[in-house]
Amino acid sequence: MSPLTQPPNPSAKEDTSQIIKKLFAEIQVLAKARDFKRAEQLRDKIIEIDPMALSQIIKSSTIIEEEMTAGIDRVHLLTWAKLYDNLSDEERNCLYYSMKQYILPPKKILLKHGEINNRLFFIDRGQVTIFFPKDGRNIVLAQIGRGDILGEYTFSTISLCSASAITHSEVHLMCLDSSAADGWEDKYPGLYEKLIDFCLKSGRVDEILRSKKLEKRHYDRYPAEGKVAATLLTKEGKKSEVVFHGGLSDISMAGSCFTMRCSKKATARALLARYLLLSIVGGQGDEPTIVSAIGRVVRVSFHLYDDYSVHVQFNQLLTEDLCKKYMPHQI
Helix, strand or coil, X not given: CCHHHCCCCCHHHHHHHHHHHHXXXXXXXXXXXXXXXXXXXXXHHHHHHCCCCHHHHHHHHHHHHHHHHHHCCHHXXXXXXXXXXXXXXXXXXXXXXXXXXXXXXXXXEEECCCCCCCEEEEEEECCEEEEEEECCEEEEEEEECCCCEECHHHHHCEECCCCEEEECCCEEEEEEEHXXXXXXXXXXXXXXXXXXXHHHHHCCHHHHHHHCCCCCCCCCCEECCEEEEEEEECCCCCEEEEEEEEEEEEECCCEEEEEEECCCHHHHHHCCCCEEEEEEEECCCCCCEEEEEEEEEEEEEECCCCEEXXXXXXXXXXXXXXXXXXXXXXX
16 A cells, blocks of 8 residues: 555654643642642643643642642631632632641740831631730730731731730740742732731731830831932942932931832842932932931832832931921921
């Protein structure tokens, strides 16, 4: 028989079909074993090999979601019902499996006042002590436990810890690192906003601080006008080539706040706890007031259209009279 009269070779199609069958079988095994990351990778592989293999693709997704749902700790689910009841099944599974479970002994530091924290803690069992360092001693503020969140302030904003926290007993908790939520927007749009809304409504640490009247600001803060050039300092305290320009918003003897534009949130977040050399120009009259001050970034607030407010705590206090020179003209 000549090549022109030979029937078409179906081996390529059969090979693809066999590969998909093997992948589907492996997905079932992995899902049962709760290895969801690899199961999802193989499901995506099926889509890549044959986007029209709809039956296997849909069945794979269903099997993975069902096993995910079955694997969630029911006690944890009941403890955090106010959060999970507001989520779809897919969002609930995404949140739960983005977290890591820990069992911690007593006297384990979870948060440290004035330091960076990128984690959100969900306490399932045990007691955690919240305390505030002041005048060389630790002031115990409260104890929190099952059903309380911790780290919500720094997780939902770009800021340093407003208090410290240490385990009082053995503590069982789930921990969500902020980096685990970076990929949510594409797959589960709205999930991050729902979590932040829950944090704002359920967080207790800031409320405890206010009730104990432990104010963060010890000096009067004045509304101010002026221009700011902020040079990022290296870890050795030397000037870098990175300079941010913005407008002065307010000033006190202990710190200031200025606005700036930044197209990347990651860049703004990277400023937290870094030291800046501020050159502040402003004031009333023909002679401008110029001040150079070194300070540490303690908070970065996001506004609309890539605008940020940068809050800086000075290394050395300014005089009150100098601060008042930056106040806007009174009409």
